[in-house]
Amino acid sequence: xxxxxxxxxxxxxxxxxxxxxxxxxxxxxxxxxxxxxxxxxxxxxxxxxxxxxxxxxxxxxxxxxxxxxxxxxxxxxxxxxxxxxxxxxxxxxxxxxxxxxxxxxxxxxxxxxxxxxxxxxxxxxxxxxxxxxxxxxxxxxxxxxxxxxxxxxxxxxxxxxxxxxxxxxxxxxxxxxxxxxxxxxxxxxxxxxxxxxxxxxxxxxxxxxxxxxxxxxxxxxxxxxxxxxxxxxxxxxxxxxxxxxxxxxxxxxxxxxxxxxxxxxxxxxxxxxxxxxxxxxxxxxxxxxxxxxxxxxxxxxxxxxxxxxxxxxxxxxxxxx
Amino acid sequence: xxxxxxxxxxxxxxxxxxxxxxxxxxxxxxxxxxxxxxxxxxxxxxxxxxxxxxxxxxxxxxxxxxxxxxxxxxxxxxxxxxxxxxxxxxxxxxxxxxxxxxxxxxxxxxxxxxxxxxxxxxxxxxxxxxxxxxxxxxxxxxxxxxxxxxxxxxxxxxxxxxxxxxxxxxxxxxxxxxxxxxxxxxxxxxxxxxxxxxxxxxxxxxxxxxxxxxxxxxxxxxxxxxxxxxxxxxxxxxxxxxxxxxx
Numbered sequence: 010x011x012x013x014x015x016x017x018x019x020x021x022x023x024x025x026x027x028x029x030x031x032x033x034x035x036x037x038x039x040x041x042x043x044x045x046x047x048x049x050x051x052x053x054x055x056x057x058x059x060x061x062x063x064x065x066x067x068x069x070x071x072x073x074x075x076x077x078x079x080x081x082x083x084x085x086x087x088x089x090x091x092x093x094x095x096x097x098x099x100x101x102x103x104x105x106x107x108x109x110x111x112x113x114x115x116x117x118x119x120x121x122x123x124x125x126x127x128x129x130x131x132x133x134x135x136x137x138x139x140x141x142x143x144x145x146x147x148x149x150x151x152x153x154x155x156x157x158x159x160x161x162x163x164x165x166x167x168x169x170x171x172x173x174x175x176x177x178x179x180x181x182x183x184x185x186x187x188x189x190x191x192x193x194x195x196x197x198x199x200x201x202x203x204x205x206x207x208x209x210x211x212x213x214x215x216x217x218x219x220x221x222x223x224x225x226x227x228x229x230x231x232x233x234x235x236x237x238x239x240x241x242x243x244x245x246x247x248x249x250x251x252x253x254x255x256x257x258x259x260x261x262x263x264x265x266x267x268x269x270x271x272x273x274x275x276x277x278x279x280x281x282x283x284x285x286x287x288x289x290x291x292x293x294x295x296x297x298x299x300x301x302x303x304x305x306x307x308x309x310x311x312x313x314x315x316x317x318x319x320x321x322x323x324x325x326x327x328x329x330x
Numbered sequence: 331x332x333x334x335x336x337x338x339x340x341x342x343x344x345x346x347x348x349x350x351x352x353x354x355x356x357x358x359x360x361x362x363x364x365x366x367x368x369x370x371x372x373x374x375x376x377x378x379x380x381x382x383x384x385x386x387x388x389x390x391x392x393x394x395x396x397x398x399x400x401x402x403x404x405x406x407x408x409x410x411x412x413x414x415x416x417x418x419x420x421x422x423x424x425x426x427x428x429x430x431x432x433x434x435x436x437x438x439x440x441x442x443x444x445x446x447x448x449x450x451x452x453x454x455x456x457x458x459x460x461x462x463x464x465x466x467x468x469x470x471x472x473x474x475x476x477x478x479x480x481x482x483x484x485x486x487x488x489x490x491x492x493x494x495x496x497x498x499x500x501x502x503x504x505x506x507x508x509x510x511x512x513x514x515x516x517x518x519x520x521x522x523x524x525x526x527x528x529x530x531x532x533x534x535x536x537x538x539x540x541x542x543x544x545x546x547x548x549x550x551x552x553x554x555x556x557x558x559x560x561x562x563x564x565x566x567x568x569x570x571x572x573x574x575x576x577x
Contacts, residue, residue: 184442192421192445193438196429199418206378206416207430207489208404209438217439263420 030172034165046168048276049175050232055256055268056182057225062254063262064191065218066198068125071132072253075223077245079105079230081139084152084240094158098231105227106220108135113219117212129247136245151241155234171232178225185221186265194218259300261307270308331356331525332493337386339376346372348549354493354527359519361536362529364546370529371413374497378410379403409491413498415478417485419471423462426470426481428453430488460484460514476507483514496528500535508532512539
C-alpha cells in the first residue's frame with residue numbers, strides 16, 4: 010500500500026528473528042548450525058529465482074546452473090588458479106551473472122514455455138560441459154577440500170559469514186523489489202504487452218532482471234562452496250532446479266519472503282524425513298498436492314491474506330505488491 | 331499528425347488490411363468504423379507497432395513509425411488501449427498508472443529508490459481526471475469491467491501521449507458507463523487538447539463524438555469524411571449502415 014510506508018510490527022519481528030539467529034549457534038550442535046546455514050544458502054537461491062519467476066513471470070526452469078557456475082567458478086579460481094579466496098569470492102558471482110547474460114540474451118527472444126524450454130536446454134549444456142570436462146572440473150567426482158581462510162573455517166564462523174551475506178543480499182533484493190525497476194518487473198509479469206505499449210523495453214528489462222537474479226544465484230553458489238568446501242555437478246542438475254522452483258511455489262511466489270520459507274521447509278524435510286526414508290520427496294509431493302488445493306498462493310501468500318482479512322495490512326504483502 | 335498511406339497486412343493468405351488510408355489532424359477526434367473483421371484492430375496494431383505492415387506507410391509527425399517496436403512508438407507520443415481490458419491485474423490501481431508514469435519519466439530502471447514515493451502527484455492527478463481516485467488501493471483485477479476499461483485509459487494517459495488510440499473503449503459497458511466514458515473522452519479532447527483515434531460499434535456514440543469518420547470494409551478504406559458526409563455516402567450505406575438497418 011502506498012500510504013503506509015513501513016510496518017513497525019514486521020520490523021520488530023525481523024529484528025527479533027535476527028537476534029535469535031545470531032545466538033542460535035551457541036546453543037545448537039554443529040549439525041544444526043550446518044543445517045541452518047544450508048537453509049540460508051538455499052533460501053538465497055530460491056529468492057534469486059523468484060526475482061525472475063514470481064516477480065518477473067519468466068519461466069526460468071533451470072536456475073541452478075547459475076548457482077553451480079558460481080560455486081564452480083569460486084572453487085576453480087581457488088584450486089586451479091590459486092587466487093586468494095576473497096578475490097574469488099567477489100569475482101565468482103560476476104561469472105554467474107555473465108553466464109546469465111549470455112543465456113538470458115538468447116532466451117528473452119522467446120516467451121512463456123518456449124523461453125523455459127530454451128533456458129533448460131542451454132542450462133543442461135553448461136551442466137554437460139562441467140560434467141564432461143574432467144581435466145578441469147574432475148567431472149562426477151567434483152572438487153573437494155577447497156581451502157578456506159581460518160576466519161571462516163569452522164562451521165560456526167561459516168554460519169555467521171553466510172548469515173551476514175544472506176541478510177545483505179536480502180536487503181538489496183528487497184530494495185530492488187520495491188524500486189521502480191521491481192514494480193515495472195511485476196507489471197511485466199501481469200502483462201508484458203501492456204508494458205511495451207507504455208514505452209517499456211520489455212526484453213531489456215527482463216534481461217536485466219535475469220542478470221541480477223543470476224548474480225544472486227552466484228552468491229548463493231559461492232556461499233554453498235564456503236559451507237561445504239566441495240562442489241559437484243549435481244549443483245547444476247535440472248533436478249535441483251525443479252526443487253528450487255517448488256520452493257518458490259511452496260512459499261508463495263508472489264510474495265517477497267515466500268521462497269525463503271519454502272526453502273526452509275524443503276531443506277528441513279530433506280534432512281529430517283530423509284533420516285527415516287530416502288523417499289522424502291514423496292512427502293514433498295503430498296505436501297505440494299495439499300498446497301495446490303488449500304494454499305494456492307503458497308504459505309506466505311496465505312499468511313498475508315489472513316493478516317489482511319484481520320485488518321492488518323502489510324507493506325510487503327501480496328496486496329501491497 | 332498521423333498519416334496512414336496504402337497500408338497492407340495479411341495473415342497466412344488472409345488479407346486483414348488491404349489498402350487502408352487514414353489522416354488524423356492534431357486535436358481531432360477521429361473514429362474508425364466498419365463491420366466485424368473489417369480490420370480496425372489490425373490497423374491499430376499496425377500503427378502502434380504490435381504488428382509490422384507488409385506494405386504501406388505510417389507516419390507520425392513526419393517520421394515513419396511503421397517498423398518501430400511498440401515501446402518506441404509509445405515514446406514518440408502514441409498511447410493506446412486494447413479491445414480486451416489490458417491492465418496489470420495483480421497490482422493496485424495506483425501502481426497500474428504509476429508504472430506508466432515512471433516509464434515516461436524514464437525511471438523504470440531506477441533500482442534503489444522506493445517506488446511508492448515516486449510520481450505520486452502525477453499519478454493521483456491522472457486518476458482524479460478519470461474518476462478512479464477513490465479506488466487507488468484496490469487491486470486492479472478486482473475492479474468492475476467498466477472501471478477496468480477506464481483504468482486502461484488512465485494507464486495510457488500516464489505516458490502523456492499526443493495521440494490516444496482507443497480500441498472499442500465502451501465494449502461491454504452498460505449505457506451509463508458508456509455515457510460516462512464518452513464524456514471522459516470528450517473532456518480529454520476538449521480540455522487537454524488530446525488527439526483521439528478510436529473505433530467503436532455503437533453508431534450513436536460514433537456520430538455524436540467523432541469529428542471525422544473513416545469507414546473500413548474488408549480491410550479497405552471506403553471513405554474518410556465528416557459524420558454528415560459519411561451518413562450521406564451511398565457506398566457506406568450499402569456496405570455498412572444500410573446493412574445494419576436491415577438486420
